Amino acid sequence: DGGITQSPKYLFRKEGQNVTLSCEQNLNHDAMYWYRQDPGQGLRLIYYSQIVNDFQKGDIAEGYSVSREKKESFPLTVTSAQKNPTAFYLCASSASGTRGFVQYFGPGTRLTVT
Amino acid sequence: QQQVKQSPQSLIVQKGGISIINCAYENTAFDYFPWYQQFPGKGPALLIAIRPDVSEKKEGRFTISFNKSAKQFSLHIMDSQPGDSATYFCAARRGNTGKLIFGQGTTLQVKP
Numbered sequence: 001d002g003g004i005t006q007s008p009k010y011l012f013r014k015e016g017q018n019v020t021l022s023c024e025q026n027l028n029h030d031a032m033y034w035y036r037q038d039p040g041q042g043l044r045l046i047y048y049s050q051i052v053n054d055f056q057k058g059d060i061a062e063g064y065s066v067s068r069e070k071k072e073s074f075p076l077t078v079t080s081a082q083k084n085p086t087a088f089y090l091c092a093s094s095a096s097g098t099r100g101f102v103q104y105f106g107p108g109t110r111l112t113v114t
Numbered sequence: 115q116q117q118v119k120q121s122p123q124s125l126i127v128q129k130g131g132i133s134i135i136n137c138a139y140e141n142t143a144f145d146y147f148p149w150y151q152q153f154p155g156k157g158p159a160l161l162i163a164i165r166p167d168v169s170e171k172k173e174g175r176f177t178i179s180f181n182k183s184a185k186q187f188s189l190h191i192m193d194s195q196p197g198d199s200a201t202y203f204c205a206a207r208r209g210n211t212g213k214l215i216f217g218q219g220t221t222l223q224v225k226p
Binding site: 031033040042044045048058090101102103104106107108 | 148150157158163203216217
């Protein structure tokens with residue numbers, strides 16, 4: 001099966017702890033993205049990567065970090081510096097260049113920090 | 115200039131009716147306008163998309179109407195069904211980066 005997997009589906013953490021969300025794709029896509037979804041606010045871009053070993057900040061990168069050591073993997077770390085980390089996190093990927101119009105999304109990870 | 119404004123926030127339609135969701139944008143550099151459908155607890159899935167050189171695109175019961183001069187586009191769902199009940203997001207792609215800017219979302223409820 002081709003697609004994007006995110007794990008875990010639900011994640012609970014105590015305030016002050018860093019937490020890493022997993023995103024893996026076997027679509028052979030060059031580009032990968034992390035979004036945060038809050039009720040009534042749509043999807044907001046946290047980080048994106050268009051190629052291995054390179055990534056750029058999105059619109060709300062503060063308090064987050066990423067790495068892109070492999071083409072198929074793009075983990076997101078929510079650090080203790082993120083003031084309001086409780087949200088639904090979505091990973092997406094797309095082909096590059098003129099074929100890169102469609103972003104495919106994973107099933108999401110719901111993070112709750114208390 | 116980078117925003118995409120979506121309305122209404124929520125919509126209730128009777129089964130068999132037409133659901134209409136509207137989006138407006140400012141940035142003329144956007145080159146691709148997709149609509150995504152999201153069910154509770156799931157990731158969004160591409161529903162239908164249009165390029166700015168086309169005024170209308172239809173796929174089954176779903177139609178996008180695009181008005182380039184007004185910088186507006188809309189999703190029409192004909193013969194709406196209870197299974198269409200979901201949250202719908204419009205988006206616009208920044209041509210040089212591939213990044214999508216999403217609208218705020220519309221929660222559609224189709225009553226039987």
